[in-house]
Amino acid sequence: MKVTLFIPCFIDLCHPNVGMSIVQILEQLGHTIDYPEELTCCGQPAFNSGCWDEARDVAVKVVERLQDAEVIVIASGSCGAMLKVFYPELFQKTGCEQAAKSVANKTFEFSDFLVTKLGVTDLGARFPARVTFHDGCHGLRELDLKQQPRTLLSHVRDLELLEMSEAETCCGFGGTFSTKFPMISSAMGDGKCASAQETGAEYIVSNDSSCLMHLQGLLDRQGKPLKTIHLAEVLTSS
Amino acid sequence: MSERENILGRIREALTLSADVPGHKQNNLLQVVSEEEAAPHIHEWLPAVGETIEDGLALFAKNSAELKTDFRLVDSLEDLNAQITEMASGWKKIATHSGELTDAVGDKLGLPVCSTDEGYEASDLESCDVGITQCDCLVAQTGSVLVTARSAGGRALSVLPPHHIVLAQRSQLLPDLPAAFALLEERYASNYPSFISLITGPSRTGDIERILVLGAHGPKQLTVFCL
Amino acid sequence: MTTPVHQFHTDANRAAQDLQQRAQIQSALSSYETACEARKSAFRDWESARQTAAEIKWDAVNHLDQHLREFADKLESRGTQVHWASNEQQARDIILEIIRSNNAHSIIKSKVMTGEEIHINEALEKAAFDVVESDLGEFIVQLRREAPYHFVFPAMHLKRGEISELFNRELGTALTEDPEELTMIARRVLRDKYITADVGISGANFAIAETGMISITENEGNARLTCALPKVHIALLGIEKVLPRLRDLALFLPMLATAGAGQALTCYNSLYGGPRQPDECDGPEEFHVVLLDNNRTQLLADKQQRDALHCIRCGACLNVCPIYRSIGGHTYGTTYQGPIGSVITPHLRGLQDWKHLSSASSLCGACTQVCPVKIDLHHHLLHNRRNAVIDKPVWREKLQFAIFRSVMNRPKLYRFCVRIGRLMQPLHRLVDGTRLDPARGWTQTRKLPRIAPQTFKDFWRNRK
Ligand code: SF4
Numbered sequence: 001m002k003v004t005l006f007i008p009c010f011i012d013l014c015h016p017n018v019g020m021s022i023v024q025i026l027e028q029l030g031h032t033i034d035y036p037e038e039l040t041c042c043g044q045p046a047f048n049s050g051c052w053d054e055a056r057d058v059a060v061k062v063v064e065r066l067q068d069a070e071v072i073v074i075a076s077g078s079c080g081a082m083l084k085v086f087y088p089e090l091f092q093k094t095g096c097e098q099a100a101k102s103v104a105n106k107t108f109e110f111s112d113f114l115v116t117k118l119g120v121t122d123l124g125a126r127f128p129a130r131v132t133f134h135d136g137c138h139g140l141r142e143l144d145l146k147q148q149p150r151t152l153l154s155h156v157r158d159l160e161l162l163e164m165s166e167a168e169t170c171c172g173f174g175g176t177f178s179t180k181f182p183m184i185s186s187a188m189g190d191g192k193c194a195s196a197q198e199t200g201a202e203y204i205v206s207n208d209s210s211c212l213m214h215l216q217g218l219l220d221r222q223g224k225p226l227k228t229i230h231l232a233e234v235l236t237s238s
Numbered sequence: 239m240s241e242r243e244n245i246l247g248r249i250r251e252a253l254t255l256s257a258d259v260p261g262h263k264q265n266n267l268l269q270v271v272s273e274e275e276a277a278p279h280i281h282e283w284l285p286a287v288g289e290t291i292e293d294g295l296a297l298f299a300k301n302s303a304e305l306k307t308d309f310r311l312v313d314s315l316e317d318l319n320a321q322i323t324e325m326a327s328g329w330k331k332i333a334t335h336s337g338e339l340t341d342a343v344g345d346k347l348g349l350p351v352c353s354t355d356e357g358y359e360a361s362d363l364e365s366c367d368v369g370i371t372q373c374d375c376l377v378a379q380t381g382s383v384l385v386t387a388r389s390a391g392g393r394a395l396s397v398l399p400p401h402h403i404v405l406a407q408r409s410q411l412l413p414d415l416p417a418a419f420a421l422l423e424e425r426y427a428s429n430y431p432s433f434i435s436l437i438t439g440p441s442r443t444g445d446i447e448r449i450l451v452l453g454a455h456g457p458k459q460l461t462v463f464c465l
Numbered sequence: 466m467t468t469p470v471h472q473f474h475t476d477a478n479r480a481a482q483d484l485q486q487r488a489q490i491q492s493a494l495s496s497y498e499t500a501c502e503a504r505k506s507a508f509r510d511w512e513s514a515r516q517t518a519a520e521i522k523w524d525a526v527n528h529l530d531q532h533l534r535e536f537a538d539k540l541e542s543r544g545t546q547v548h549w550a551s552n553e554q555q556a557r558d559i560i561l562e563i564i565r566s567n568n569a570h571s572i573i574k575s576k577v578m579t580g581e582e583i584h585i586n587e588a589l590e591k592a593a594f595d596v597v598e599s600d601l602g603e604f605i606v607q608l609r610r611e612a613p614y615h616f617v618f619p620a621m622h623l624k625r626g627e628i629s630e631l632f633n634r635e636l637g638t639a640l641t642e643d644p645e646e647l648t649m650i651a652r653r654v655l656r657d658k659y660i661t662a663d664v665g666i667s668g669a670n671f672a673i674a675e676t677g678m679i680s681i682t683e684n685e686g687n688a689r690l691t692c693a694l695p696k697v698h699i700a701l702l703g704i705e706k707v708l709p710r711l712r713d714l715a716l717f718l719p720m721l722a723t724a725g726a727g728q729a730l731t732c733y734n735s736l737y738g739g740p741r742q743p744d745e746c747d748g749p750e751e752f753h754v755v756l757l758d759n760n761r762t763q764l765l766a767d768k769q770q771r772d773a774l775h776c777i778r779c780g781a782c783l784n785v786c787p788i789y790r791s792i793g794g795h796t797y798g799t800t801y802q803g804p805i806g807s808v809i810t811p812h813l814r815g816l817q818d819w820k821h822l823s824s825a826s827s828l829c830g831a832c833t834q835v836c837p838v839k840i841d842l843h844h845h846l847l848h849n850r851r852n853a854v855i856d857k858p859v860w861r862e863k864l865q866f867a868i869f870r871s872v873m874n875r876p877k878l879y880r881f882c883v884r885i886g887r888l889m890q891p892l893h894r895l896v897d898g899t900r901l902d903p904a905r906g907w908t909q910t911r912k913l914p915r916i917a918p919q920t921f922k923d924f925w926r927n928r929k
Contacts, residue, residue, distance in 0.1 A: 009873070012921040013883065014914040019921040035925050041873040046866045048828065050850030054866040058873045137829035170787045174827025179906030181474075181825050186910035187481035187791040188827070217911030221898075241549040242537070245704065245758050249530040252766035257527060276517045280716050283510040283517070285729065301729070335746075354746045360660045360694050380719070380730040392747040393693035397686050397733075415715040415730075423711065430676055432543070432742045432752075433692075435735040436718070441686040442732055445602035445620050446628055446644040448493045454601055454648055455655065456686020456733070 004034045004069035006062075006107075008079045008210075009041045015209045021232035022075055022110055025123060036065050042082040047090065048175045056090055059100075063087065067099040071117070072107040075232065077139020077208045078175075080109035085142045109139060111207050111231060115148040121155050127237045128158035131229075132201035134192065134215070136208030137170050149207050149231050156234060166195035173214035189218045197226055207231045280416050287379045287413040294378035294411050295464070301381025305439030306452060308461040309381075318463055319346050322403070325461070326368075333358075333366035333398075335391025339405035339465070340370055354391040360398070369399040369457070373406050375421055376464065379414040380438055383462060386426070387433040396437065402457040404437075407465045469798055470821040476796040477825065486622065486793055493621045494784050500727025501781070507729065508719075518720055519839035522775035525674075525707045529765065532674035532707040533756070539677025543739035545752045553583040556757050560585060560666070560699055561592055563753050567697050569594070569663035573655075575681070575688035576600040577668035578616050578778060579701045579757055581800045582813075585666070597658050599687035601651050608635045614794035616801055617725055617780030622793060655687070665691035665749070669702040670777065671717060675710045678738040679754065682721055682731045689733055698749040700737070704756050705765075705774040717777065724837040725779035764812040770845045773808050775838040782832035782842055788825060797822065804832035808845045816853055823849035886916050 003026055007019045023033055043058035062083070066072055074080045084104045091100035114120045133153065139145040153161050172178065172188025179185075193215060196204045204226060206212050212228040219226050287297055295311065302309035312318045319342075326332075326347050333352040334340045345351075352362050363369075371390035373383045383404050390396050396404075412418050422434065441456030452458050467475075480486060505511045525532055537547040550556035556579075564572065572594055574580065586607070589596045598607040602619035606612065608631055613619035620628070628647055632638045638650050667688050669679035679700050681688045692698050708717060714734070722728040741748030765771055783789045783803030794802040799810045799822070807822035823846040832842040854862070872879050898908040907913060919927075 007921050010914075013886075013916050016917045016919060016921040016924055020924060037922055037925060038876045040876070040879055041869075043873075046869060048847065048850070049824075049862060049866065050847075050852075050854035051862065051866040052851050052854075054870045057870050061874055137827070137831070141830035141834055168831075170827050170829035170831065172787065172827055174829070177824070177827045179904075181477065182906050182909055182911075183478045183481040184788060184791050184825065185827070187487070188787050189911075191787070191791075213914050214911065217907070217914065220912035221910060241551055241555065242547075244551055245549050245756070245762065246530050246534065248758070248762035249533070249704075249765060252762055253527065253530065255766065255768045257768040257771040276520060277712065279513070280517065283508060283514040284716075284719060285507040286509055357746050364656065364660060382730055387742070387745045387748065392745060393689070394747055397689045397693065415719065416712065419712040419715045430678070430738050432739040432745060432748055433735065433737060434678075435689065435733055436730065438728075438730040438732050438734075440732075441684070443601045443648055443685045444726070445600070445605070445618065446623075446625055446647055448496055448618070448621070449644045451645045451648040453652070454685035454687070455599065455652055455690060 001031045002034055002070045003031045004036065004066060004072045006039060006042070006066070006072055006074040006079065006083070007035070008074070008076050010213060011075050011209050012040065014213060015230065018075055018209055018230040018232050021230070021236040022073070024236050025114075025232065026073070029118065029120060034069070039065055042079045044079060044082045045176055047082065047086060048177075052090060056094075059087060059090060060096060063091070063096050063099050063103050066103045069106065071113070072103065073110055073113045074107060075110050076210060077109050077136040077143055077145055078210055080107060081138035081142035083107045109143055109145055109207065111148040111152055112143065112145055115151050121151050123152070123155070123235045125235045125237050126157040127234050129203055130160045130162055130199075130201045131203040131205045131234070132162050132164045132196045132199045133167060134171060134196070134204050134206040134211060135168050136206055136211050139207055140168060145207065152231065152235060153205065159234070162199035162201050164195040164199045164201075166192060169195070171211045171215055173211045175210070178214055185214070186218060189214055193219060193224065193226065197224070202227065204228045205231055205234055281414050284414055284416075285379055291408070291411065294413055295408075297378040298376060298381055298411060301378070302462065305381050307381060307439050308459065309464070310461065311464050315342055315465070318405070318465060319343060321463070323347065329367040331366045332368050332370060333363050333395055334370040335395060337372045339372050339407070343370065343405065354395045360394070363394060363398050366399045368401040368403055369395045370403045370405065371396050373404050373410065374425070375418055376406050376411045376462065377415060377418045377436070378411060382418075382436045382438040384418050384422070385435050385437060386431040388431045393433045396435070397441075397456045400453065400457055401459040401461070402437075402440075404460070404462045405465070406462060411464070469818050472798055473796060473821055473825070476798075477792045480792040480796050487791065489622060489624065490790050490793060493618070494790070497727050497784055501723065504723040504727050504729060508723070514716060514720060515837055515839055518716055518837055519772075519775060521708065521713050521716070522838050523772070525709055526705060526765070526771060526774045529704065529707065532709055533704060536672050536674040536677055536707060537756070539674075540739065540754055543677065543742070545677070545739050545754055548753060548755045549758075550755055551758045553759055556583045556701065556755055556759070557585060557588045559755055560701070561588065563697065563699055564589075564594060564664055567663060567751070569697065571595040571658065571662045572597070572664045572666060573658050573662035573691050573695060574598050574603070574666045575668070575683065575691040576603055576619075577666060577701055578800060579668055579703055580666065581613065582759060583701075583757065585701070597655065599655050599658070599691055600683070601648060601685060604651050604655070605631065608632075612795065615780060615783060616778060617783075659690040659694050662695045664697045664699060665695040666699045666701065667691050669700050669706055670721065671708045671714065672702060672706040673711050673714070673736070674707050676738060678711070678736040680714060681735050681737070682718065682733070684726075684732040686733060689735055692735070692737055692749070693747060696749050697751045697753070698737070698740070699753045699755060701755045701757060704758055704761055705776075720837045721777050721779050724781040724835065760813045764809060767812065769848055770808065770812070772840050773805070773812075773845060775840055776805050776809075777838060779837060781835045781837065785831040785835050787829065787831065788827070804842045804846070805840070808840075808842055808849065811849050811853070816849070817857055820849060820853035823853070880922075883916065883920060890915060
């Protein structure tokens with residue numbers, strides 16, 4: 001299969017390893033990767049701030065470039081939700097409406113693509129650590145990703161998954177919210193970290209780098225030993 | 239133009255735009271069906287109730303225990319009277335209304351009675367130790383007692399005294415809430431009482447640290463006798 | 466004067482750091498959570514119940530004029546006086562007029578959120594009437610002269626010790642740590658009031674069009690007493706409260722109890738269809754129903770957000786909201802707190818003054834997931850944000866996103882910016898987290914992620 005990869009800006013800049021891991025996994029499974037270098041952002045920051053015109057200007061490039069793709073894999077639940085759920089609304093009653101819908105229909109978040117579309121659950125990875133899983137809200141509630149990442153984790157050797165009580169509670173990132181209301185955002189993040197710490201895990205794993213970026217930022221500031229890691233990186237460990 | 243017409247006019251104007259169907263997650267769209275289609279199914283979604291009368295009684299008893307309702311099955315009027323007489327030690331005055339069951343009990347206690355049938359003084363009713371009423375039905379699903387101004391001696395009798403005693407018959411037990419509302423329609427549709435209430439357990443509050451306290455403003459004790 | 470947005474920022478920042486208050490909310494809501502989950506699973510099919518509830522409300526709201534007319538006509542035919550108020554002022558005037566024409570002095574209230582909305586207590590006090598809240602939580606916050614903290618659990622933020630001291634100070638009662646004794650103090654004080662009050666004011670949870678009745682849900686019995694003893698009963702409710710049929714309650718009452726308080730059914734669910742009827746022994750001589758618009762028709766005209774009028778005010782969306790749990794109820798500065806408050810307040814009280822509530826959300830969607838009538842809450846927050854920008858763009862934000870657009874749409878510019886960013890990183894370390902830091906919004910509490918030596922785009926290019 002020819003897989004078109006969408007790498008959001010924060011992964012490109014700060015967490016390139018996540019993208020590389022995804023490339024590695026998909027190629028090992030025998031797929032060819034098409035990576036549109038000119039695409040950087042799905043437009044969500046503008047969209048979430050109410051600036052839908054600006055968001056549309058960015059998103060239209062994405063739609064145009066991706067409409068002929070066979071299948072689109074995206075490395076973040078949040079950007080995935082943007083493409084799958086919000087593009088159809090953003091482009092409602094515009095010339096791009098159909099194209100946006102077709103992009104939405106063939107877009108998959110990374111873990112969903114592996115488990116639901118390809119039926120792959122075991123990638124032969126080994127990650128000897130205690131981890132807890134954070135459900136990114138957009139992935140969880142807009143895309144119904146709950147079991148997919150856990151299925152993948154359950155096949156990682158030597159990995160112990162310790163569920164935290166607040167797994168489904170928002171970490172407080174919320175895109176521009178995190179800088180517009182930093183104190184609320186951080187208070188929420190603290191709650192999340194505390195819940196993760198309670199499990200005795202060494203890592204918070206998630207399929208959303210944006211949440212992890214926020215949590216890691218908090219943990220680093222507070223000098224806490226807990227670490228964050230993206231699911232794709234866990235799946236390429238051995 | 240009256241304010242009524244102003245408001246209704248604004249509503250009509252607003253409704254000329256037909257609204258989006260809520261929920262734009264593709265797999266989560268509302269399928270607007272008519273209530274006629276939905277109504278017969280409501281009971282299928284509510285908490286389970288058993289099949290038989292015995293199941294119903296058992297469920298009512300279980301719910302009562304959770305709600306801290308004192309539920310008592312009695313075999314005969316004599317049994318009922320004996321149990322009430324036992325409760326009555328310490329009572330100085332009772333309040334009740336006339337009715338088949340209440341009449342059979344109230345008179346036997348030999349206590350002063352405040353009857354609400356012809357109207358009453360609120361302070362007089364307030365000074366009673368107990369309010370004894372009948373009801374329209376019992377609802378097994380929720381452990382509720384359905385009362386109306388007509389079946390239970392008005393609005394206050396079942397809420398002002400610190401102890402409310404309900405006298406009911408086994409045949410009055412209904413399985414679930416849809417059945418209770420169907421009963422209301424059947425019994426009163428031509429002329430509803432001005433007051434109807436589903437009473438589910440003794441009065442309670444959790445307003446202080448969400449800790450349950452019984453008898454907030456209404457009765458602290460609710461006893462349901464089922465003949 | 467401080468504007469709502471300033472107030473919000475100040476209060477939110479303080480509250481977010483008040484660990485004690487957060488712990489208090491957490492513990493107050495934890496028993497609710499368990500109970501609520503248990504009740505939901507007792508339903509044989511909670512999701513279908515939600516679906517149908519949403520459909521019934523959809524029908525009610527989309528034929529609101531017919532239902533309201535039926536509701537009012539039925540009530541009037543049985544001796545109730547129905548009043549219509551377009552705004553707060555009219556509603557207050559109507560209520561004051563009823564009270565004056567009855568020569569009334571003392572007024573007992575059961576919980577009325579619409580009353581908070583029109584500031585009825587202030588109006589009554591100003592007119593020198595004696596008005597007492599009878600719901601225990603409302604009674605407590607009234608004594609403290611503050612607004613309810615939560616529209617279902619008004620005094621949720623207080624510990625028993627604080628309540629005890631309050632009663633001691635205001636009522637002269639002995640100090641006690643026992644919630645039961647505290648409750649009994651309120652009971653004793655209020656008993657007298659029910660019997661002597663001339664007027665009872667209540668709200669309503671539902672308005673049944675088919676039979677012309679209001680439905681009131683409560684646990685304490687205070688509303689029942691308020692509607693039984695005083696010789697005048699006034700019910701104040703929003704026009705969106707209608708349900709088409711009496712039997713709809715068989716679904717809505719257990720759902721409200723489950724979502725609102727984790728109960729199978731609330732203790733008293735009472736219907737009132739008129740004043741005392743000729744064959745009845747008690748009840749008020751006069752029953753007045755005041756229907757309040759107060760910009761609800763404006764929300765109705767927003768076809769995208771019309772479903773916000775489905776709300777049955779169960780409070781479930783507040784209870785799960787991580788924002789509410791972090792900042793508490795008073796921070797909102799609104800009658801309706803939490804997600805539903807953030808959605809509807811801009812409609813009820815002005816978009817520009819209250820749009821910040823819609824921004825103060827991470828859009829996690831926990832609210833939408835629990836709402837028993839399936840209101841698309843977090844998506845409506847997005848709609849409010851968009852509407853606010855269309856209505857009155859903020860130039861700074863516009864500029865920000867114009868730059869954002871050019872950078873994201875021009876690969877070369879993007880690459881250039883990445884290079885600049887890399888160069889700035891060592892400099893940034895000097896100001897990291899301080900007041901001089903342009904990224905302080907992030908760095909005040911969090912470390913800034915570093916730009917990787919090799920970005921993904923670099924990696925891809927090198928590989929090719
Ligand atoms: S919006 Fe939904 S969850 Fe929130 S109070 Fe209203 S009905 Fe309840």
